[in-house]
Amino acid sequence: EIVLTQSPATLSLSPGERATLSCRASQSVSSYLAWYQQKPGQAPRLLIYDASNRATGIPARFSGSGSGTDFTLTISSLEPEDFAVYYCQQRSNWPKMYTFGQGTKLEIK
Amino acid sequence: EVQLVQSGAEVKKPGESLKISCKGSGYSFTSYWIGWVRQMPGKGLEWMGIIYPGDSDTRYSPSFQGQVTISADKSISTAYLQWSSLKASDTAMYYCARRRERYFDLWGRGTLVTVSS
Numbered sequence: 001e002i003v004l005t006q007s008p009a010t011l012s013l014s015p016g017e018r019a020t021l022s023c024r025a026s027q028s029v030s031s032y033l034a035w036y037q038q039k040p041g042q043a044p045r046l047l048i049y050d051a052s053n054r055a056t057g058i059p060a061r062f063s064g065s066g067s068g069t070d071f072t073l074t075i076s077s078l079e080p081e082d083f084a085v086y087y088c089q090q091r092s093n094w095p096k097m098y099t100f101g102q103g104t105k106l107e108i109k
Numbered sequence: 110e111v112q113l114v115q116s117g118a119e120v121k122k123p124g125e126s127l128k129i130s131c132k133g134s135g136y137s138f139t140s141y142w143i144g145w146v147r148q149m150p151g152k153g154l155e156w157m158g159i160i161y162p163g164d165s166d167t168r169y170s171p172s173f174q175g176q177v178t179i180s181a182d183k184s185i186s187t188a189y190l191q192w193s194s195l196k197a198s199d200t201a202m203y204y205c206a207r208r209r210e211r212y213f214d215l216w217g218r219g220t221l222v223t224v225s226s
Binding site: 044049055087089090096101102 | 168
């Protein structure tokens, strides 16, 4: 089973700053990694898929990079609405399983 | 509008059974897998299982195999998650989500299940 480890657990930044969130896989997932945003009381929302492709309607300040085992979600300039919890996710081929990282909480400093 | 509409919050006692639902609309329900995701209070996301409504092919996470049953009725574009005997530890928010390729691109708003004596 592939394990996804996110870091840091909590990131404290101010609006306008750049955020860099990390997700590391226990074995290669090629580029098959997604990022989700979850705000309090809301369902998760797909931000990035296949490591670097923005989902429909996602602002350009969100970008993803990486391949293999190391991935990064970058928010270029934080807006007040970006403070939330972010999860990475992958699907392994065998067995066919979907796993999420434990999440990074992005909080206002 | 493309959406997944989940059934309302439930309060149950330990040992009771429960079936919650997820109705898709605005897209071809039988053409996409529907997954179920658990989120325990204050915790992260856990994938439980997934079903293809077109033929009811179902896969479970090993962590949830035998603990829940996932089903679907394609005639009414609805997927289900059910328990035969709830435990207090089943208290959580449960989300259904549509799978597109390897990811979940459309989510329901969640069903809160509370199990308490």
